[in-house]
Amino acid sequence: MSYKAKFKVWRGEGGEGRLEDFTVEVNEGEVVLDIIHRLQATQAPDLAVRWNCKAGKCGSCSMEINGKPRLGCMTRMSTFDEDETITVTPMRTFPVIKDLVTDVSYNYQKAREVPSFTPPAGVRPGEYRMKQVDVERSQEFRKCIECFMCNNVCHVIRDHEENKTNFSGPRFLMRIAELDMHPLDVADRQDAAQEQHGLGYCNITKCCTEVCPEHIKITDNALIPMKERVVDAKYDPLVWLGNKIFRRGK
């Protein structure tokens, strides 16, 4: 049942680091995070890793396993061959703090730049009425556990640091879509999606959808419909005419 696995784990802090080799026991049913914890308990007590729930619900233990963004707690060891060397590295798009822990503050900044839910005037708490079918679209996006792997994998910022200022990444473009599709939200979000959050940078390669541990169809259900809404608003002849007539002075 149990065997010794070979691991390479990225270790380092302050901008420097290297892959370190470990040989470590693996038991039936274990996941990669269990092995990282065993390394902490037996060989490397100061090995840094984020984790909380260990059940795929909190999105803390995002890492790259053999180069693929994964949750450590949901990656079973049985998906690897016993003689395979498993390489564990921190998410590449964010600066490393230490070992597997990265500085994800970019995500919290972007979250703050998305205007919050704007309820309709005059509807008091307790009076909200919405149909299940209407809330389901946004509910899909609210399944997001903020593991930030979609932002980590998105090549717009993974390979281009300079885009970080103008691009909020799939996570927060999806947040805008979630609010835009909320049955009762009254804010206009489409211009901002394009102009401030960089929706146009997305060229729908669907990398974000592929890595999403919650299996949210980020591209198909959030980003593409959002792009369509932006285009509809921009090229709607009535809107165009209205702008010409009523906003001429601005």
Next chain:
Amino acid sequence: MENTHNTERHEYDVVVIGAGGAGLRAAIEARQQGKRTAIICKSLFGKAHTVMAEGGAAAAMGNVNSADNWMVHFRDTMRGGKFLNNWRMAELHAKEAPDRVWELEAWGALFDRTKDGKISQRNFGGHEYPRLAHVGDRTGLELIRTLQQRVVALQQEDYETHGDYEAYIKVFSECTITRLLKDGDAISGAFGYWRESGNFVLFDAPAVVLATGGIGKSYVVTSNSWEYTGDGHALALLAGAKLINMEFIQFHPTGMVWPPSVRGILVTESVRGDGGVLRNSEGRRFMFDYIPEVFKAQYATTEEEADRWYTDQANNRRPPELLPRDEVARAINAEVKAGRGSPQGGVFLDVSTRLPAEEIKRRLPSMHHQFKELADVDITAEPMQVGPTCHYVMGGVEVDADTGAAAVPGLFAAGEVSGGMHGSNRLGGNSLSDLLVFGRRAGAGASAYVDRIPARPKVLAEQVDAAREEALAPLGRSGDNPYEVHHELQRTMNDLVGIIRKAEEVSEALQVVEKLKERVAMVGAAGSPIYNPGWHLAIDLRNMVLVSECVARAALLREESRGGHTRDDFPAMDPTWRRKLLVCSLGPGDGVRVEEQPQPQMRDDLLALFDGDELKKYLTDEEMAEFDGIAKS
């Protein structure tokens, strides 16, 4: 090392320790009342343990069954806690929960809906009517995200007004508090460290709200995350506050049992609420054999009646799978002990033969996902194997029901770290609503306190120096491995102060804990202070050992079985014990002191909500005579 001696200093009106549901709701309230508020969390913002809550938030909105109201909810809560609850808290909770849930909608939460567009409500153990507002089986995530986004919304308002997102409310994430500071009797601040850098941080604040959650990491098999090391319980004790009801620990009946690495992870009660049944290795629905006397009137005695209840609740009694959690956990434990368990040491929980596959996936998506990914089990086609797991501590800081104030001026507590609300056993769904109701009240209580005091208490330099020295100590030592000490504590508590207890075993546990205390004082952590989990654990161990001692001492003293405290040597519930609370405090020196304190008498109008026949099961003869007097008048 030299930079660790730089202690940054921040001044706030209210410091909230913990960023789960209670902490965020408290912080939102303090900020809404104009207080400069700090939120401190051990993890990243939005990762707190509240995300793990699955079933829902109990609130008597009456959306699904209009017969529901706060009085019914109050009764259910008191029954669930075997009448040991702080009745004032149970009253406030039942009355205010609907407003707290509706408020979340106004902040953007999207709950599942009824046909007429209201918030849908689901059945749960111990609740007479469908009562839990929910989003599939990920309600906790919705709650934490909504509160997180509400904090951001307030920051956006402050940015508009003051040009600074963090002018009035700031989140200090990956930051751990190790000591509360006092000026004379009153709170003057809090001291801690940044996990990321190991640098120290000092909060100068007249009011501190503890919202640190529970203590599950003192047990091996637990549904709790690494953060649940009893920090708030220990900080309160060390600051001179009192803990009540520490002997009561809820073992959730259904945790995963296999594979070993996921043992303890929660399987939501919604599985049973939505029709799932428990069976033993003989295929028997054994819960019918375990309906206790006090609940005989409310639960079905045949499978036929139980099954009819799902569609006709007016004319049938509830299935016994939906008894309060303590009853179900003990029943599972007994079945396994009697040799009727499942191959991997649990019992079978089956929803696959009860609902169509599509319906299971829609109602229980995260359970479907969790079992498929972690255990190779398809819950739409086969039963799960489940067993009890340490889930929740009913005990905690003794607080004033209305304001959340602890005995120490300036100290407040809300959520799992506070005690009293749930008595000896918490009903499922009553935690999320508890967080909202008492988080808000503690935030308001702290704000009012800040307005009331004539001058800010001062932070004393020698306390800061002592706290810094204490936190640094493990880094310099080459003592025991903190991981090993932790594991021994977990085994001890699990084996000797677990779901079924007896005097000899609890005494033995106390001896082990005493020895572990000495080892904890000597644990060493290798490496630098930068994001060093070994060092962090070494610091947390102080709290876990202290809290474990409270649990064990109280468990030894309470010679009866009630809710989350089952004594093999005193199997019956004893009405005279219902009138007593066990109160833990730190005596001179380091020892935990436990004293009896009378439980305040329930207000007459609340007592009158119950039937005399039911009260007879819980109250002493003397109390019953008084009750008869009230009933007559």
